[in-house]
Structures are given as structure tokens and as C-alpha cells.
Amino acid sequence: MAPSPRAKLGALAALFHLWNIYVASGQFCGCSSLVVPVHVDVLIPKDPTDPFGGLNSNASSLRRLNETYDVFGVFCQPNTPVSPEKADVIQLLVHGFTYTSQYWSPLTEEFRNYSYTEFACNRGLSSLAIDLVGVGLSSRPANASDVQFATNAAVVSQLARHLKIVSTIAGVQPFKKVIAIGHSAGSATLTFGAIAEGAHSPFDGFILTGNLNIQPGTLPGLPGVMSARDDTPLRWNGLDPNYITTNNRSLFYPANPNSFSPRMMIFDAFTKDVGPLSSQLQGSVTSLPVHYPGPVAKVVGSEDQGFCAASNCVDVVALNAAEHLFWPDARSFDVVVAQGSGHDLNLDFFAKGPFNTFVGFVEQFAAL
Ligand SMILES: *[C@@H]1O[C@H](CO)[C@@H](O)[C@H](O)[C@H]1NC(C)=O
Ligand SMILES: *[C@@H]1O[C@H](CO)[C@@H](O)[C@H](O)[C@H]1NC(C)=O
Ligand SMILES: *[C@@H]1O[C@H](CO)[C@@H](O)[C@H](O)[C@H]1NC(C)=O
Ligand SMILES: *[C@@H]1O[C@H](CO)[C@@H](O)[C@H](O)[C@H]1NC(C)=O
Numbered sequence: 001m002a003p004s005p006r007a008k009l010g011a012l013a014a015l016f017h018l019w020n021i022y023v024a025s026g027q028f029c030g031c032s033s034l035v036v037p038v039h040v041d042v043l044i045p046k047d048p049t050d051p052f053g054g055l056n057s058n059a060s061s062l063r064r065l066n067e068t069y070d071v072f073g074v075f076c077q078p079n080t081p082v083s084p085e086k087a088d089v090i091q092l093l094v095h096g097f098t099y100t101s102q103y104w105s106p107l108t109e110e111f112r113n114y115s116y117t118e119f120a121c122n123r124g125l126s127s128l129a130i131d132l133v134g135v136g137l138s139s140r141p142a143n144a145s146d147v148q149f150a151t152n153a154a155v156v157s158q159l160a161r162h163l164k165i166v167s168t169i170a171g172v173q174p175f176k177k178v179i180a181i182g183h184s185a186g187s188a189t190l191t192f193g194a195i196a197e198g199a200h201s202p203f204d205g206f207i208l209t210g211n212l213n214i215q216p217g218t219l220p221g222l223p224g225v226m227s228a229r230d231d232t233p234l235r236w237n238g239l240d241p242n243y244i245t246t247n248n249r250s251l252f253y254p255a256n257p258n259s260f261s262p263r264m265m266i267f268d269a270f271t272k273d274v275g276p277l278s279s280q281l282q283g284s285v286t287s288l289p290v291h292y293p294g295p296v297a298k299v300v301g302s303e304d305q306g307f308c309a310a311s312n313c314v315d316v317v318a319l320n321a322a323e324h325l326f327w328p329d330a331r332s333f334d335v336v337v338a339q340g341s342g343h344d345l346n347l348d349f350f351a352k353g354p355f356n357t358f359v360g361f362v363e364q365f366a367a368l
């Protein structure tokens, strides 16, 4: 399945700047929130339980989704001049299941030093962290079956094209390169788009964190998953029951409780969001070869209780070889196993290691 060539950019010009709510604004970094209308015209599976999310489907099992969604994002940019090489690059940050753009910058003073956006900004790199469609402050379609990997893959690709064509904020030029960093289901969303678009992908590199193409046989199902409206009626009563969440976040952290702040897990539960049921059922969307020609890196935590179960992250050379098979055309391909980190690489005591790794890859990809 390829995204429709009919997808248009017209409505995108009408983006607007909301207000400065963001904590990371400071000496080196200016941040502001914005909403971008993104038009997608895409074929998605009629059956949202299709494990391949439509990638293996014929036309009769797909339906057309022609919609414009408001995509919320937080844009951060260094205040001080940076090298032209860095000024031309923006990182598009894509959160995982039950997270929001805040995964990249927790909105609380205590965990301010866990902000990847601030970390990167202090090193001269701009970013746009978005809420996926269905999540947070972005549009939430009434019918959760409209929100599938195919939908959000089209949204992030359209947004990347947009960032290269129009000015995101008054005074900010379009960017020459858009490098995507995903986490978990956000990485799967980006992988889906790379499978669908191949050489036509608008991205100039992928850094896929907390996600592997190969999956250990023992990948545990997430505990505590239920309809969001039953989990927290105060927030989500009235939502389509196929918007789900989880009340148990322990698998997102290392098994060793000394690896993270217990208050981070409480804050995480307090700020959690929803995702579509399809995201838990379309587990095969990353199991197909990806004919993407740009540079690709994967970063996974050695203590990821899902992807690194069954000791499959111990032999990094073997893991790299196994993952590389899925990305035969990649210009470069690396797998980094971040020692000590859990699935949520950004949220435990080891986060600075992965942050340095992400920035290193962005600088490497920006120089290509
Ligand atoms: C299309 O896919 C559906 C569902 O997988 C299948 O039942 C049908 O036979 C397929 N049709 C063709 C023409 O391949
Ligand atoms: C698709 O959506 C666009 C924008 O809302 C609209 O102008 C267009 O007519 C739609 N196309 C079809 C075939 O419905
Ligand atoms: C959601 O949309 C699908 C596809 O159009 C449809 O089959 C389903 O009945 C809708 N569900 C609800 C609750 O409206
Ligand atoms: C959360 O899930 C973990 C792992 O599946 C389990 O060991 C633990 O007992 C669960 N915690 C609660 C409070 O249900």
C-alpha cells in the first residue's frame, strides 16, 4: 500500500501560533506550542485488527480516509546562532503508546533535566515534538478505527514535507532536512511510513528508539490495558471504547527499581494518554522489509523488558545483523544498546546516555 499521491499540502499554510506554555524556554532555547492542520488522503484497512495495518492488503480490504487533522506540537529552537549545518535541520519527535509530546520534555520542574528537547537545543538542534492524531491536544477522531498506523504514518510524512516547504513560525525558514526520532509505537509508525514510501520518504534519517523489527518470542503483552473511558472516566468518559490506555506502566521501566525515580513513574501515570486499540493489534507492521535509502539508527535499552527480553540484546553484533536484514537499502545502519536503560529510554537515571547517542546520530545524519 502506498500513500495516495493525491495528498495535498494546501491546508497546511494556515497554521497558527498559540501561546508559550512551555517550561524549557530559557537562556539557550525558545519554545512555543503550535497547531498544524495536516491533510491526509490515505488508504487504511477496513478491518483495524489487520496485523499488517494494510501493508499486505488488496484494494478491496482498504478504505479511503480523506481528512484534515489538527496536529499539536511544541517547537524548540536555539536562541543563539548555530552552524548553518545545524540551522538547516529539524528533529521531528514522535512519542509512543499512551505518551504525548511531553515524553520528550516532561512538564514538571523536578524532571526538567529529562528534557531531550532542551538537551538537543543546548547543542544547537531544533525540534518539533508532536502529539499523534488521536492523542493529547491533537485531533481525536470520534471513531478510533480511523486512527491506525497508516493514518499517523501519513500524518508525520505530510508534516515532514510541510516543514521543508513552509515556514513553521514567523521568521523561521523552512528546513532542508527533517530527521525523525521515534519512541516505541512512534518508531513503528515511522517504520510503517518508510515501508509504504521507500525512496519517496521525506525523512533524511530515522533514529528509532525502543523498537526492534525482530521481536523476542516472549514479548510480554502490556499489562493493565483497557478502554480509556473505563480507566479514567473523569478524563475519557464518552470516548469510543477502542481508545485504550494502560494502568500499569512497570514494563516501560527497568525491572531494577533503583534505575529510575519512583516519582517519575507516578508522574508518568498522571500524564498518560490514550492510543487506538489497533496499535496493539497491528504488531506485524514492522515485520516487512523497508526499502528506505537514507541513514537509520536504532537505540534500545539493555533493560527493555519487552524488546530485550530473552537476552536478545546481549550480542549487539548479532542484533545489528538481524535488524539490518529489514533495512537492506539503508545508507548506514546502526544498532546501539544503551546499557542500563529501560524501554522508556528518556525517563530513567540513564537518560543522558541515550540523549548523547541521539544527538550524535542527528549530527552525523545532518552532515551527509
Ligand atoms: C483481497 O483480500 C481479501 C481479504 O484479505 C480476500 O478475501 C480477497 O480474496 C482478496 N481479493 C483479491 C482479488 O485478491
Ligand atoms: C478530500 O478532502 C479535501 C479537503 O477536505 C476536499 O477538498 C476533497 O474534495 C476531498 N476529496 C474527495 C474525493 O472527497
Ligand atoms: C467506525 O468506522 C468504521 C469504518 O467506517 C465503521 O465500520 C464502524 O461502524 C464505525 N464505528 C462507529 C462506532 O461508528
Ligand atoms: C504490573 O505489571 C507487572 C508486570 O506484568 C506485574 O508484575 C505487576 O504485578 C503489575 N502491577 C500491578 C499493580 O498490577
Ligand SMILES: *[C@@H]1O[C@H](CO)[C@@H](O)[C@H](O)[C@H]1NC(C)=O
Binding pocket: 113, 114, 348, 349, 350, 351, 352
Ligand atoms: C536529573 O537529575 C537527577 C538528580 O540530580 C539525576 O538523578 C538524574 O539522573 C538526572 N537525569 C538526567 C536525565 O540527567
